[in-house]
Amino acid sequence: MSGAGEGFSEGALRPYVITKGRSRPSRNTIGVETLLVAVEPARALPLSATREETALVRMCGQLLSLVEAAAHLGLPVSLVKVLASDLVDSGHLSARSGVPRAALPDKQLLQEVLDGLRRLR
Amino acid sequence: MVSVGSADRYLPDTVQQAVKILVVGAFGVGKTTLVGSVSEIAPLRTEEVMTEASVGVDELAGLEGKTTTTVAMDFGRVTLSSRLVMYLFGTPGQRRFWDLWEGLAEGALGVLVLIDTRRLEDSFDVLEQLEIRGLPFTVAINQFPDSERYAEEELRGALDLLPETPIVLCDARDRVSSVDSLITLVEHVSGLGAARRSEAVS
Numbered sequence: 001m002s003g004a005g006e007g008f009s010e011g012a013l014r015p016y017v018i019t020k021g022r023s024r025p026s027r028n029t030i031g032v033e034t035l036l037v038a039v040e041p042a043r044a045l046p047l048s049a050t051r052e053e054t055a056l057v058r059m060c061g062q063l064l065s066l067v068e069a070a071a072h073l074g075l076p077v078s079l080v081k082v083l084a085s086d087l088v089d090s091g092h093l094s095a096r097s098g099v100p101r102a103a104l105p106d107k108q109l110l111q112e113v114l115d116g117l118r119r120l121r
Numbered sequence: 122m123v124s125v126g127s128a129d130r131y132l133p134d135t136v137q138q139a140v141k142i143l144v145v146g147a148f149g150v151g152k153t154t155l156v157g158s159v160s161e162i163a164p165l166r167t168e169e170v171m172t173e174a175s176v177g178v179d180e181l182a183g184l185e186g187k188t189t190t191t192v193a194m195d196f197g198r199v200t201l202s203s204r205l206v207m208y209l210f211g212t213p214g215q216r217r218f219w220d221l222w223e224g225l226a227e228g229a230l231g232v233l234v235l236i237d238t239r240r241l242e243d244s245f246d247v248l249e250q251l252e253i254r255g256l257p258f259t260v261a262i263n264q265f266p267d268s269e270r271y272a273e274e275e276l277r278g279a280l281d282l283l284p285e286t287p288i289v290l291c292d293a294r295d296r297v298s299s300v301d302s303l304i305t306l307v308e309h310v311s312g313l314g315a316a317r318r319s320e321a322v323s
């Protein structure tokens with residue numbers, strides 16, 4: 001079985017160019033599931049903004065998760081983390097629901113998840 | 122790239138919080154199938170960059186010498202309430218993909234380990250790794266037509282599971298069955314939380 005996309009592919013140098021040589025985001029609270037939305041009213045991006053930054057802000061015209069934005073843009077998640085983190089810092093994107101700090105999710109949240117899952121049955 | 126249905130890709134603005142669950146297992150065990158059964162969107166695929174050693178700014182000069190590869194993962198989404206959304210990540214279980222878990226497992230509610238009884242040994246490494254990392258998990262046995270049927274106790278023994286680890290039978294192609302295995306996982310996580318809270322009190 002090919003594993004349909006689970007195999008390896010080469011070519012990871014380019015992300016480091018797009019992120020201006022960094023491989024880690026400036027904030028550690030940004031995760032794959034962090035919800036992003038462009039700040040309203042839209043602020044112009046600096047002229048130095050990369051094509052990918054512009055595309056990410058445009059993609060986040062309405063609310064969606066970082067990993068969805070990455071998938072729709074066809075960019076690696078780790079790269080989008082770096083870009084999103086910068087764009088939050090610069091006030092172009094706002095982030096909801098970062099990576100929780102507590103080791104265990106709270107009881108109320110788990111109950112909400114269970115209620116939601118039970119409704120799906 | 123405005124594709125068909127791009128209007129429905131977005132979440133309602135009332136959503137404030139996102140949670141995630143990892144679905145881990147060997148190739149062909151049914152991860153993508155399970156994610157697809159539960160997801161409200163057509164499962165999406167994305168890539169994560171993996172490096173043999175983690176690459177920082179200062180090490181960039183040596184990048185040519187490092188093995189840097191990307192690995193694809195599937196994910197899906199379920200809106201659980203007007204304020205809460207859940208993401209499900211199908212994550213390959215093989216040892217060489219464990220680097221990928223770092224960013225993905227952080228903050229996850231828990232892990233559903235999908236197991237094919239025809240290849241039980243494929244899951245030993247994954248189970249051990251989850252125990253070492255202290256990630257709460259539930260085992261879901263995906264039954265294929267030619268799988269032999271084992272009793273739960275037999276499987277529990279063969280997989281050397283801790284007594285508190287739940288084990289469920291699952292048909293990844295079936296939405297209700299897949300949702301049920303996720304419910305078992307989240308109930309298990311709730312139970313762990315309750316146990317830890319009462320420990321803290323006593």
Ligand SMILES: Nc1nc2c(ncn2[C@@H]2O[C@H](COP(=O)(O)OP(=O)(O)O)[C@@H](O)[C@H]2O)c(=O)[nH]1
Pocket residue numbers: 003146147148149150151152153154155211263264265266291292293294
């Ligand atoms: N009988 C049966 N077949 C399944 C089940 N789950 C997946 N399959 C089949 O097994 C194959 C591999 O599934 P897939 O989801 O791609 O596995 P992955 O590599 O873990 O993502 C597909 O042909 C599925 O249709 C199941 O619960 N029962």
Ligand SMILES: [Mg+2]
Pocket residue numbers: 003006152153154195211
């Ligand atoms: Mg798959």
